[in-house]
Amino acid sequence: xxxxxxxxxxxxxxxxxxxxxxxxxxxxxxxxxxxxxxxxxxxxxxxxxxxxxxxxxxxxxxxxxxxxxxxxxxxxxxxxxxxxxxxxxxxxxxxxxxxxxxxxxxxxxxxxxxxxxxxxxxxxxxxxxxxxxxxxxxxxxxxxxxxxxxxxxxxxxxxxxxxxxxxxxxxxxxxxxxxxxxxxxxxxxxxxxxxxxxxxxxxxxxxxxxxxxxxxxxxxxxxxxxxxxxxxxxxxxxxxxxxxxxxxxxxxxxxxxxxxxxxxxxxxxxxxxxxxxxxxxxxxxxxxxxxxxxxxxxxxxxxxxxxxxxxxxxxxxxxxxxxxxxxxxxxxxxxxxxxxxxxxxxxxxxxxxxxxxxxxxxxxxxxxxxxxxxxxxxxxxxx
Amino acid sequence: xxxxxxxxxxxxxxxxxxxxxxxxxxxxxxxxxxxxxxxxxxxxxxxxxxxxxxxxxxxxxxxxxxxxxxxxxxxxxxxxxxxxxxxxxxxxxxxxxxxxxxxxxxxxxxxxxxxxxxxxxxxxxxxxxxxxxxxxxxxxxxxxxxxxxxxxxxxxxxxxxxxxxxxxxxxxxxxxxxxxxxxxxxxxxxxxxxxxxxxxxxxxxxxxxxxxxxxxxxxxxxxxxxxxxxxxxxxxxxxxxxxxxxxxxxxxxxxxxxxxxxxxxxxxxxxxxxxxxxxxxxxxxxxxxxxxxxxxxxxxxxxxxxxxxxxxxxxxxxxxxxxxxxxxxxxxxxxxxxxxxxxxxxxxxxxxxxxxxxxxxxxxxxxxxxxxx
Numbered sequence: 060x061x062x063x064x065x066x067x068x069x070x071x072x073x074x075x076x077x078x079x080x081x082x083x084x085x086x087x088x089x090x091x092x093x094x095x096x097x098x099x100x101x102x103x104x105x106x107x108x109x110x111x112x113x114x115x116x117x118x119x120x121x122x123x124x125x126x127x128x129x130x131x132x133x134x135x136x137x138x139x140x141x142x143x144x145x146x147x148x149x150x151x152x153x154x155x156x157x158x159x160x161x162x163x164x165x166x167x168x169x170x171x172x173x174x175x176x177x178x179x180x181x182x183x184x185x186x187x188x189x190x191x192x193x194x195x196x197x198x199x200x201x202x203x204x205x206x207x208x209x210x211x212x213x214x215x216x217x218x219x220x221x222x223x224x225x226x227x228x229x230x231x232x233x234x235x236x237x238x239x240x241x242x243x244x245x246x247x248x249x250x251x252x253x254x255x256x257x258x259x260x261x262x263x264x265x266x267x268x269x270x271x272x273x274x275x276x277x278x279x280x281x282x283x284x285x286x287x288x289x290x291x292x293x294x295x296x297x298x299x300x301x302x303x304x305x306x307x308x309x310x311x312x313x314x315x316x317x318x319x320x321x322x323x324x325x326x327x328x329x330x331x332x333x334x335x336x337x338x339x340x341x342x343x344x345x346x347x348x349x350x351x352x353x354x355x356x357x358x359x360x361x362x363x364x365x366x367x368x369x370x371x372x373x374x375x376x377x378x379x380x381x382x383x384x385x386x387x388x389x390x391x392x393x394x395x396x397x398x399x400x401x402x403x404x405x406x407x408x409x410x411x412x413x414x415x416x417x418x419x420x421x422x423x424x425x426x427x428x429x430x431x432x433x434x435x436x437x438x439x440x441x442x
Numbered sequence: 443x444x445x446x447x448x449x450x451x452x453x454x455x456x457x458x459x460x461x462x463x464x465x466x467x468x469x470x471x472x473x474x475x476x477x478x479x480x481x482x483x484x485x486x487x488x489x490x491x492x493x494x495x496x497x498x499x500x501x502x503x504x505x506x507x508x509x510x511x512x513x514x515x516x517x518x519x520x521x522x523x524x525x526x527x528x529x530x531x532x533x534x535x536x537x538x539x540x541x542x543x544x545x546x547x548x549x550x551x552x553x554x555x556x557x558x559x560x561x562x563x564x565x566x567x568x569x570x571x572x573x574x575x576x577x578x579x580x581x582x583x584x585x586x587x588x589x590x591x592x593x594x595x596x597x598x599x600x601x602x603x604x605x606x607x608x609x610x611x612x613x614x615x616x617x618x619x620x621x622x623x624x625x626x627x628x629x630x631x632x633x634x635x636x637x638x639x640x641x642x643x644x645x646x647x648x649x650x651x652x653x654x655x656x657x658x659x660x661x662x663x664x665x666x667x668x669x670x671x672x673x674x675x676x677x678x679x680x681x682x683x684x685x686x687x688x689x690x691x692x693x694x695x696x697x698x699x700x701x702x703x704x705x706x707x708x709x710x711x712x713x714x715x716x717x718x719x720x721x722x723x724x725x726x727x728x729x730x731x732x733x734x735x736x737x738x739x740x741x742x743x744x745x746x747x748x749x750x751x752x753x754x755x756x757x758x759x760x761x762x763x764x765x766x767x768x769x770x771x772x773x774x775x776x777x778x779x780x781x782x783x784x785x786x787x788x789x790x791x792x793x794x795x796x797x798x799x800x801x802x803x804x805x806x807x808x809x810x811x812x813x814x815x
Contacts, residue, residue, distance in 0.1 A: 092542035148482040149661045156654030157709035160702030271546030278539045314558035321550020
């Protein structure tokens, strides 16, 4: 089973992206996105220390040591925060630079004996991934595909097995504790998952871009859906899309693949941020504009209905009069009238405004709305 | 001794130490506000976001003059901050996701710029841009330090001019707004100053570790004081000490990078502050805790003795230590507390029996009344 290196790189990139996106969903939901930043940096120290012990960069012991360092980082952050002397964000900002600095100093100090180079750690290099191959059951696939495939499998199994626990602990930690699931256990389980994933992805994309792959796809998906299962699926898809488009962007520009993947994940977020159907800022802006005109139209029809058939109607229905009565500037009044006319709510004949049957209905709806209970009103406003 | 000599007479070391000290002072002082306003990790996002700005500034101007790069970094850092604020204000994503997103995506974009364009330039001019990742303090020149110092002094002067405004912004922005201060504008100004502080340090400490220089000195200073003025001064001092000692340590042996060493130094200062600082420090806390417990035990034994005394006509009636021990069971016995009572003159001992003194009786009564019975 041999694909061209091109295809292989894309497959590895996609597998890395999905493996990162799945635990990332829970990080985003649990407001711990920056734990990924902390973990992905401090595992460097674990890798270096483990290397001094086993003196073999390919040893799986390195991954285990790094994952343990990740969990220790989380514990240290919580310890610092738990003293009540610093806030959680400050605790994160103190712990991971210290551990990461330790790793960097050790690498530079013993640069001769470690084939780790700090740039590679930060940036990763996917382009070389197909060269290092590893054979299992006769399939000679790139080693990083085996590693990341395994990690992806672990993530999938963990999330499937503990789906309901994760969901409960994420959305209602109190209830989870009351029902006998330990939120602490779920928390550390998740953090172990994040650490293991970060270690695996570290090789391919480097420590900073792991953060992009963990946070950007779930953040994007979170703007599109309210269901956890869809969120997981969409994040995975988005991760794959970032990986593939990132690969081609990198090829086109002859640039770093990891950097291009992160850039594309950012582009997808930006597009969603602007264009998402209900939560995108364009949709929000359009909704606000529409509500403004609709509200003005309702005001106008109520005003007209109020005076319909009364002696002063002749005067009240004049467009110039709206300025005095509704405190609308003439230009605004004119635009509202034109809007209401287009909607078929009124007929404007010269400056004389007459309600249509549709307009009377709008006015009556508007009036009855002000008499209904507040919840019904808000329901109306959303629809 | 030789190190100290070098600090003043070795050109490279002196420059590095001056640069590190400047960065420590500026980021320490301004970091105080970031920490107080719960924006500790904004620095992380700004410093990563600055990285594509450096690359773009270089690409557009072809110049590596520190001022050009600093301006590019500041502009990009600012745009990153705007994105974070925009995402937090308009979506349901929280600041942690917004920060993580901005820092990693901007960094990735910077990496694309570096690999796609800058590293392909034919001239050797581009060398050294990637040193912004970890900083390269050894490459600091006197003119870099001058740029850093002048920008830093401007930032600190602005901070002093707006001292009470920033204080208001950090502790009670709503009250400030009600007084008619333009809080939004002040927020923008303060964030700009923090961006400047971060950008100043990129050349020395690098993109990755700069956030520590914003958070750590302020977090350490916070342990020693409750006053803003003292905290800013202490934070600047800690930053400077870490900068100079980091520079000294890394010059003392081969292949110790300056930036990470400075971060380790400031981390040590944080650890010491958290354990030893009076009032808030862990040791102090522990001692206070012990003292409170002992005081509480003494009062309980006094209370027990009082309860026994009340059961007898004779107020001088003596009670066996065994009874008292039984009453304090589970609290480690009554012996030490009784000795403490004796030392205070509240109880006296006859053989193995104890009785309240008149003074102790009055004290026990007072305590009982204080508890409302």
